[in-house]
Amino acid sequence: MADEGARAGTHEPVMVEEVVELLGGRDTVIDMTVGGGGHAEALLRSGVKRVVGIDRDPEAIAMATSRLAPFRDRFIAVHARFSDVPAGSRADGVLFDLGVSTMQLEGAERGFSYRVPGPLDMRMGGSEEEGTESALDLVNSASEEELARIVFEYGEERRARRVAAAVARARARRPIETTEELARVVAGAVGRRRGGPHPARRTFQALRIAVNRELEELAASLPRAVGLLTPGGRVVTIAYHSLEDRMVKRFVAGEPRLRSLTKKPRRPSPEEAARNPRARSAKLRAAELLDDGPRRAAETASDPGPRGAAA
Numbered sequence: 026m027a028d029e030g031a032r033a034g035t036h037e038p039v040m041v042e043e044v045v046e047l048l049g050g051r052d053t054v055i056d057m058t059v060g061g062g063g064h065a066e067a068l069l070r071s072g073v074k075r076v077v078g079i080d081r082d083p084e085a086i087a088m089a090t091s092r093l094a095p096f097r098d099r100f101i102a103v104h105a106r107f108s109d110v111p112a113g114s115r116a117d118g119v120l121f122d123l124g125v126s127t128m129q130l131e132g133a134e135r136g137f138s139y140r141v142p143g144p145l146d147m148r149m150g151g152s153e154e155e156g157t158e159s160a161l162d163l164v165n166s167a168s169e170e171e172l173a174r175i176v177f178e179y180g181e182e183r184r185a186r187r188v189a190a191a192v193a194r195a196r197a198r199r200p201i202e203t204t205e206e207l208a209r210v211v212a213g214a215v216g217r218r219r220g221g222p223h224p225a226r227r228t229f230q231a232l233r234i235a236v237n238r239e240l241e242e243l244a245a246s247l248p249r250a251v252g253l254l255t256p257g258g259r260v261v262t263i264a265y266h267s268l269e270d271r272m273v274k275r276f277v278a279g280e281p282r283l284r285s286l287t288k289k290p291r292r293p294s295p296e297e298a299a300r301n302p303r304a305r306s307a308k309l310r311a312a313e314l315l316d317d318g319p320r321r322a323a324e325t326a327s328d329p330g331p332r333g334a335a336a
Contacts, residue, residue: 037063037300037301037303037304038060038061038063038064038067038122039122039263039293039297039301039303039304039307040263040291040293040297040304040307040309041063041064041067043291043309044064044067044068044120044261044263044309045067045068045071047118047259047261047286047311048068048073048118048120048259048261049067049068049071049072049073050071050072050073051073051074051117051118051258052073052074052075052117053073053074053075053076053077053115053116053117053118054068054073054075054076054077054116054117054118054119054120055076055077055079055110055114055116055118055119055120055250055253056068056076056077056078056079056120056122057079057107057110057119057120057121057122057246057250058079058080058107058120058121058122058123059078059079059080059085059086059089059102060080060082060085060088060089060122061085061088061089061092062078062088062089062090062092062093064120064122065078065089065093065100066092066093066096068118068120069093069096069099069100073099073118074099075099075100075101076093076096076099076100076101077100077101077103077114077116078093078100078101078102078103079103079104079105079106079107079110080102080103080104080105081104081105081106081107081149081150082149082150082151083104083150083151084151086102086103086104089102090102106150106242107121107242107246108242108245108246108249110246110249110250110253114253115253115254115255116253116254116255116258117254117255117257117258117259118254118258118259118260118261119250119253119254119258119259119260119261120260120261120262120263121243121246121250121260121261121262121263122263123239123243123262123263123264123265123269124264124265124266124269125137125149125233135147135148135151136159136160136161136203136204137204137229137233138204138229139204139207139208139211139223139225139226139229140223141204142203142204142205143203143204143205144161144202144203144204145159145160145161145164145201145202145203145204145207146159146160146161147159147160147229147232147233147236147237148160148236148237149237157236157237158236159236160207160232160233160236161200161201161202163175163232163235163236164192164196164201164207164232165196165200165201169189169190169192169193170189172185172188172189172192172193173185173186173188173189173190175231175232175235176188176189176227176228176231176232177231178231179230179231179232179234179235179240179268180227180228180229180230180231180232180234181227181266181267181268182215182227182228182231184214184215187214187215188211188214188215188228190214191210191211191213191214192207192210192211192214195210204229207225207228207229208223208225208229211224211225211228212224212225230266234268239269240268240269240272243269243272243273244272244276247260247272247273247276248276248280251280251282251283251314254314255314256314256315256316257313257314257316258313258314259286259311259312259313259314260283260311260312260314261309261310261311262309262310262311263307263308263309264307264308264310265306265307265308266306270290270308270310273310274290274310277310277312280312282314282315283312283313283314283315284312284313284315285310285311285312286311286312286313287309287310287311287312290308290309290310291308291309291310291311292307292308292309293305293307
C-alpha cells in the first residue's frame with residue numbers, strides 16, 4: 026500500500042525483502058492490511074506456517090484469496106478493520122502496510138485519486154461499508170472551519186484555510202461530486218508549480234484519512250497488536266507519511282513491553298526506490314515483544330538489517 030504521490034505503474038509491494046527478513050520463517054503472522062497479498066505471499070514462500078490476512082476492503086480480500094490459492098491450507102482471509110482483529114488470536118508476527126493501495130487508487134469508482142475522474146467516495150471498505158460517511162458527504166457538509174482543520178492536520182497543508190474557503194464557495198453554487206471537480210477547486214485555490222506535485226495531493230490525503238479514521242484505527246490497533254504477540258514476537262509497520270510514522274515511533278517508545286529493532290526507520294534501497302516510485306516515502310519500523318524482565322533502554326536498540334537509514 027502507498028500514498029498517491031508515489032503512484033506509478035502496477036502494484037508492487039514495498040520493502041518485501043526487509044519484511045521477510047524480520048518476519049520470515051515464523052509460525053503465524055497476521056497481515057493487518059493484506060491488500061493484494063504481495064507481502065503475505067512472500068512470507069508464505071519464506072516458510073511462515075500460517076498467514077492471517079485482514080482487510081476492510083472486500084475487493085482486496087477477494088484478490089488476496091485468489092492470489093494465495095496455492096497456499097489455501099496456510100492462508101486465512103478475514104474481512105474486517107484491523108482494529109477489530111479477533112481477541113484471543115495469537116501470533117509471533119504482525120505486519121501493518123499503511124496507506125492506500127494501487128488497486129484502490131486506480132479504481133475510478135473508488136474516488137481516491139485526483140488523477141482519475143470518478144465520484145468522490147474514498148471509503149476503504151467500499152460504498153457498502155456501513156457507518157462511514159464518504160468524501161462527498163464530508164466535502165459538502167462539513168463547516169469551512171472543520172474542513173480547514175482536516176486539511177491542515179491530516180494533509181499538513183499550509184494553505185488549508187485557502188482550500189477550505191474555495192471549497193465552501195464552490196459548493197455554495199452546486200455540490201462538489203467528483204474527484205475532478207474537487208481537484209480543480211483545490212488547484213485554483215493554491216496554484217500549481219511547474220514540475221511540482223499536484224496541488225490537490227495533500228487535500229486528498231487529508232480527506233482520505235478523515236473519511237476512514239485512519240489515525241484512530243492505527244491508535245486502537247497498535248496496543249491490540251502487541252497483545253496478540255507471543256514473547257519474542259515482532260510488529261512491523263510501513264508508513265508513508267509523517268503522521269503515521271510519528272504515531273508508531275511514539276507508541277513503541279512508550280510501550281514497556283517492546284524493544285525497538287529500528288532506532289531510526291529503515292528506508293527502501295536506492296534500487297527499489299528507482300524501480301518502484303511508490304516506495305520512496307516508505308518508512309519501516311520494527312519492535313519485538315520482550316520476555317519477562319525490564320525493558321531495554323531505547324539507546325541500546327539496534328537495527329538487525331544491513332540497511333539502516335536516517336529519518
